[in-house]
Amino acid sequence: MTVHGFMPPYAGLMLQMAVIGRGFSGMMMAIALLKTVRRPFRLRLIDPMPTVSGGQALLTARSTEILNSRARDLSVSTGEPKDFTRWLQANAPFRQAVSAAIPGFGQIFVPKSTFSDYVYQRFSEALAERKDVTVQMSGESVSSVRPTENGQFEIAFEEGDAARVHDVILATGFGRKRAESRLVAMDAFSDGGHEGEHVVVLGSGLRAVDQVLQLRDGGFRGRITIVSRRGFLPQPHTRLPADAVFPNHPMPSNLRQIVRFVRDACAEAEENGWSWQATMNGLRKRARSLWASLPPSEKRQFNRHLRSIYDAHRNRLPADVHARLERELASGGTELRRGTALGTVRAGLRVRWAGETGESLFAASDVIDCRCLAPDLSEPVIAGLLRDGLAATDELDLGLAVNPAGELMGPKTRPVGLFAIGPLGLGSLPDIDLVPEIVTQAYAAAGLIETRAMPQLRAG
Template sequence: MTVHGLFAKISPDSDSPREKPRIAIIGRGFSGIMMAIALMKSVRTAFHVHLFDPQPTISGGQVMAAAQSGEILNSRVRDLSVAAGQPEDFNDWLCANQDFRSAVSAAIPGFQQIFVPKSIFSDYVYQRFSEALTRRPDISMQLSCQAVLGLRKLPSGRFLVLQEEGSIECDVAVLATGFGIRALEMEVADDERPLVRARRLVVPRHAVLLGSGVRVVDRLLQMRDNGYAGEITIISRHGFLPQSHTRLSAAPTFPVDPMPTRLRDIVRFVRQACAEAEANGLSWQAAMNGLRRRARSLWQALPEQEKRQFNRHLRSIYDSHRNRLPAPMHLRLQQELADGRTVVRKGWAGRRRPDGLMVRWAGAPQEDLLVADQVIDCRCSAPDLKAPVIQNLFAGGLAQPDELGLGLAVSPAGEVLSDSHPTANLYAIGPLGLGSLPDIDLVPEIVTQTYAAARLIATRRRVTQKSA
């Protein structure tokens, strides 16, 4: 099903009955669409949803951006259900998909342990969204392609969503803007563009990829699959790339002993847990899966100084072990590095030039030119706290940054915090809360959070109705 077909019944100019409560969802990536699904399944009374996003089409956000057949999600099918309490839902959907069953027949009768392309997951999410909307004729939905410039709390307790042309009132506001995706091809300054046009006649011989996560490996392997035979340099600040998943799922395991409270001792404890898992015939991945169940409480208990130390020195190591690659992809990556066709170098990317990229290498006092015909940025942007809508929330006292300034301060259910207290009926879903909630940029955690937020919205709506 196409995105345009899915949203055909939603009119950008449609009006909903005024008596219906209005819920504004700002952002139509995965977090926004997932929030809409959770609301439709959790809120039993009629309501109106207004989806805001400046893009005229549904992008899918970071999870489903530029979904090509070769881009693989780094979570197994068993962890990607969008149905609360139904962990088999994605697997059931795949089993009912005849084209997929024919292409991956070796996995029948189930696909729980495999990794699938983003495009397949995208089709699943959009179909479940469409089905949920079809089953709720009492729900109306509206799209707006104007950028949201701010949110204002009215004396009535409602919100005013400010846009370039006019404003819209709502009862509940959900920020689901995630984090931005950088343009793949780094642009050259306007005054250097004539030189770029001349150089495009040259057959590419050296490409530079920026980043250290799954996206950079995806891009590397896609280039090779498409016949690119030149040299490739991956530039990463810390030089770490994703580690490998086990071939079969690694059940979480972790010591039951009380965890230390100091960062240095926690690191030592985790390393020992990984060593013990391997000594017992398991894998370090099993220990890391167990650690993730305790990561949130560990993070929240750390003092601010040690959180900053973690971000400076350990975050890249942790990310490389939590955002893992399917084993066949990791093997291909290792072969690339062993053959010398691809190299990884530590450095900081600077200005793009017609003949390459200015880079400050680790340990070097100044930038050098890295000659390249192509520079592709595979990094994820951090949540933009300088965006007008976020700045507007800060100015109105409705939100505050987390203590490290990585995103918004939020509760596990996505409630936006101000002075450490929830702002009534205001939520931030997904990566906007990454500084408060480790791993909230991953699909399973986003799904859990959206349902928690939807249950709060449903409960508070019932309480309001009774009091009225």
Template sequence: MTVHGLFAKTSPTEMSSRGKPHIAIVGRGFSGVMMAIALMKSVRAAFHVHLFDPQPTISGGQVLAAAQSGEILNSRVRDLSVAAGQPEDFNDWLSANAEFRAAVPAAIPGFQQIFVPKSIFSDYVYQRFSEALTRRPDISMQLSCQAVLGLRKQANGRFLVVQENATVECDAVVLATGFGLRRGEMEVADEEKPLVRARRLVVPRHTVLLGSGVRVVDRLLQLRDNGFAGEVTILSRHGFLPQPHTRLSAAPTFPVEPMPTRLGEIVRFVRQACAEAEEAGLGWQAAMNGLRRRARSLWQALPEEEKHRFNRHLRSIYDSHRNRLPAPLYLRLRQELASERTVLRKGWAGRRRPEGLMVRFAGESQETLLSADQVIDCRCSAPDLQAPLMQSLFSGGLAEPDELDLGIAVSPAGEVLAGGAPTRDLYAIGPLGVGSLPDIDLVPEIVTQTYAAARLIATRNRVTLKTG
């Protein structure tokens, strides 16, 4: 979505003269856009929103960016509503879309259990954003395409958002920067590039995909759909690929007895719960869905040492079972692996070389060259705690890393914590809080968190909540 038109009514001069509460949202991916929607739908009084992001477009972030028509979201329609208290909103939007109804007639009268392309969900989110903005002529909105380099708390209690050539004063700040996604083909370092290259088109015969999540499967299937017939190697540190969703909805189920408190006992407890769900004909997915409802309290009760053990040894297994593939895509993945055109190998990626990729395979102590014509990085990276913005938060005592250094410490409502207490009027939405809140990188959890943060922002800035 381009900036022009959407923000045409914004005037910084008008904004400053009106004296509205000024709310900064740093990041315009899904978390940032969703935060703006939650504010516009929840807060009754007028306010000004300043959206910061180096990109000149609203990209959709990890969830929506670069969505190709073949990429399918790994959550069902029932879990993707952006409207608080209206779980059928996305289904209703799809039902009102004549073109979509014609393409998916078997799902009529409802689409709750199906999986849709990311591009469809993107259209839905942007339309709801535009509708919310259109209904609020009292709200002014401003876009800044400079990176935010720092954040300072002033003596008057307001924040100063620091950019390279400007500073902006705000009453509340929402960090929605998500986490970085390595994207595209890995390039050879300049010093290793051949001095002379033949001017000819090289058709790749062997492609290496880095990663093990849903994105690596998306890229594999896109390569095949686009006619690539060569060999593919999926290189993963732990070797766990996404598991399948059930074909029909797996209603959450989980034992009601108290959970153990030690990690090893918890693993055995969860395995037993999955086995019982399988025996009952519900599928292990139903037990994992039930576990997610208890994951947050379970995580917070774990000692720090146990959290580190989970992160080292179990997180990749857990992620492969929570970030699942629609059954048809999982079947295609299994067929790819069975055909031996695609292989999965465990190892650590090193530097890109003209003739391939340096890799340290599992069980080996030294790197070896994996020959490849192209290397595509599909991995997610953790939030960059060394970035200037993060470092300014830490040095100013406004935030602190979580126990695992995966992101920053936050409360369930997105309040940024420092010294165990919330920093007033400072929030972090979505994946920045993944070390504090399990599953906060998923759409339903982000949506819930944005509305909780919007309620707190309304209360603390003496503006009123909308009641209908």
């Protein structure tokens, strides 16, 4: 259908959108839409989790748990990199708790709950500015998203009903199972005790470290074993800020030479009084174009052999948290063992220890999976999109193929109006599971929604 006449193209049509998932990615997307899309719209924010906050993972954290990124990197306002630090400065309870001597707050690490408060406040303010927007919070689980004959999407809920919208933004993170297991793990050990018990934590990244420290904060006194295939734990941040530095000359194009180049750059930075962390910060700025330039075989090689080392150096722990982890390991209460998890049974973990060929049973009262290497593509809504040809996986089948603005790339076409924000795009965009990259992507998606025509009109 083509629309002619004097009416503006969207007159009489109310744009309807749905964001699936109210974690940080979902809430960030809502902020970006409220601040970017100038037309009136209705927005449904869907998540079975009962709370509305600045992000589910952030809200459920204990107040002692701190984020691993410096405050300067956590603004949710595009073009205003100091928005979060200004918010911290204006926040009286936070100022009382933190030494006033810290200039500007940019270099500090803050509790996750503080960041969640900031995100939620920015969401509320953005909503208060828009009398022409309706936001509905839905406590359902989405089971499928299907296109309709008139260019919209039908969202079906597990609970039975359905809704029609023009744009769907998937913000389901690593998947519902992962989000729920985070809560179960928090609850299971919240009563302290458990002296003789043994908990196995799978994975050795930030989530695993977070889990170990949460168990201790919750009073768990039993033994903990971190089981990881490669055994690389997150490295520490520098105490003083490490501004990005990186050699200016062109990088080689082959993986082996790139590794040597980065190693040399780290050594050179240290010789010149900077730190390897500053070089890694510089590398992160180039990661996206570097990743895009590698052929699939080298991407696979990177994932197999280098990803865990890269992750340990890019996702770093604040120096105090790192020191605490080292004390925990030195005390013997927590042990790191290299091995491949083969599955869990009632009695514990089936595992093949590094250097051994046979399978062993490792007795444990609980096994908590903190690996999160890739989003769960078997989640019904994602599996359905793949089956219906509305989405495709990236070259390595790690997640969904997306462009930097989060648009889903189907096997043949790019379905207009379907987006995936955050970790779902991990195989296409390095670091898209981190706050700064999610913020940039959310504004890019909102910008596209603002500028393009509505589906019914485009169909003509």
